[in-house]
Amino acid sequence: MKVSDRTRGVEYAIRDITAHAQKYKAAGKEIIYLNIGDPVKFDFKTPAHIKQALVDAVLNDENYYADSEGLPELRQAIMEKESEKGLEISQDDVLVTNGVSEGLDMTLASIVDPNSEVLMPGPYYPPYSSYVKFYGGKPVEFRISEDGRPDLEDLRKKITPRSRAICIINPNNPTGEVFDRKSLQQLVDSATEHDLYIICDEIYDKIVFDSQFTGIGKVAKDAPVVLLNGFSKSYLMTGWRCGYICMNSNSKKLDEFRHDVPKLARVRIAANLPVQIAAVQALKGPQDHIPIMIEKLRKRRDYVVKRLDAIGFHCKLPRGAFYVFPKIELGTRWKDDQQFVLDLLDKTGVLTVHGSGFGATFGSGSFRIVYLPPEDVLEKAMDKLEKFVKS
Numbered sequence: 001m002k003v004s005d006r007t008r009g010v011e012y013a014i015r016d017i018t019a020h021a022q023k024y025k026a027a028g029k030e031i032i033y034l035n036i037g038d039p040v041k042f043d044f045k046t047p048a049h050i051k052q053a054l055v056d057a058v059l060n061d062e063n064y065y066a067d068s069e070g071l072p073e074l075r076q077a078i079m080e081k082e083s084e085k086g087l088e089i090s091q092d093d094v095l096v097t098n099g100v101s102e103g104l105d106m107t108l109a110s111i112v113d114p115n116s117e118v119l120m121p122g123p124y125y126p127p128y129s130s131y132v133k134f135y136g137g138k139p140v141e142f143r144i145s146e147d148g149r150p151d152l153e154d155l156r157k158k159i160t161p162r163s164r165a166i167c168i169i170n171p172n173n174p175t176g177e178v179f180d181r182k183s184l185q186q187l188v189d190s191a192t193e194h195d196l197y198i199i200c201d202e203i204y205d206k207i208v209f210d211s212q213f214t215g216i217g218k219v220a221k222d223a224p225v226v227l228l229n230g231f232s233k234s235y236l237m238t239g240w241r242c243g244y245i246c247m248n249s250n251s252k253k254l255d256e257f258r259h260d261v262p263k264l265a266r267v268r269i270a271a272n273l274p275v276q277i278a279a280v281q282a283l284k285g286p287q288d289h290i291p292i293m294i295e296k297l298r299k300r301r302d303y304v305v306k307r308l309d310a311i312g313f314h315c316k317l318p319r320g321a322f323y324v325f326p327k328i329e330l331g332t333r334w335k336d337d338q339q340f341v342l343d344l345l346d347k348t349g350v351l352t353v354h355g356s357g358f359g360a361t362f363g364s365g366s367f368r369i370v371y372l373p374p375e376d377v378l379e380k381a382m383d384k385l386e387k388f389v390k391s
């Protein structure tokens, strides 16, 4: 039976690669998973007060459909969090979604028509291009310079009459790059000049190491900024699926979007209610797990980067999130990054993700390592990687 051409083209390298690992596992070999950015799978656990709030909500029979736009108390708490970061929003400008993933889907579904183009930083988190393609559009990667700033000349060259939006992922997955205030301002100015939406994903806003994090709201003024954020990473709630969309209140250009996106929220009924109740506690309750998480991650990042450098990989120090994106010396041994990643898996059991899965233009020739596991696991993985490269 035929399936739609749209669905056939959907890709998600981070999880698609797991299919290869299954074969390896079936042969009884041990795998070191460095492919999925899920802290809860390692030694970062959902804080006790958030878990308790979920259990209490279920036991108190809060098990019915929520409002489509989200639980009012949660929308209020999100409004407070994002206003503090600089974005001017009212509670009505917040929509709660089943993860940032659903928020991204709804946002792109609302703005992409067949043949429209969406600009995204190269490399980018794969669902950005997958959803754009799914809705008939074309993802267009713009270059990030060696100093971690967007290459504005490259961006301007790529803006066409078909462009609809510029995406910003800050901090970025897979590079861990963090944009400074000036870069954000320049991106907002370019978008405003060409009447483009700005879709900004700040899911790693609290996972920043050496620099100050600037929210897009700080430079948004009246620009058509759609902010995506969620609870998976900073609040260690990956499995619960909770995120949100915020729309800049000051932007008249967002009026149609503001009117239409809630229709998509209504047609899928609602986000998970007990989880939303727990998410209120995540925002309002103690935040002390965050500095502890950052310190643990900083040590793991520094260890992995040191080892990669010693092995001979060119690898920039990531300033946020929990990924490194080293370049591979291709040449005669491996024809491309995918072959490198599969060969590494085959010979060592270390599972990473090929860079081309994060964008053909700027992702190819690199691979992504998740440095969430404890040091002893990372040490074992780095030893295996070193032996593999030097063999």
Ligand SMILES: Cc1ncc(COP(=O)(O)O)c(C=O)c1O
Binding pocket: 037, 098, 099, 100, 101, 102, 125, 169, 172, 173, 201, 203, 229, 230, 231, 232, 238, 241, 242, 243
């Ligand atoms: C940049 C970025 N956005 C969104 C997501 C997915 O978020 P959620 O779990 O809220 O769907 C991820 C997950 O890795 C991510 O890296």
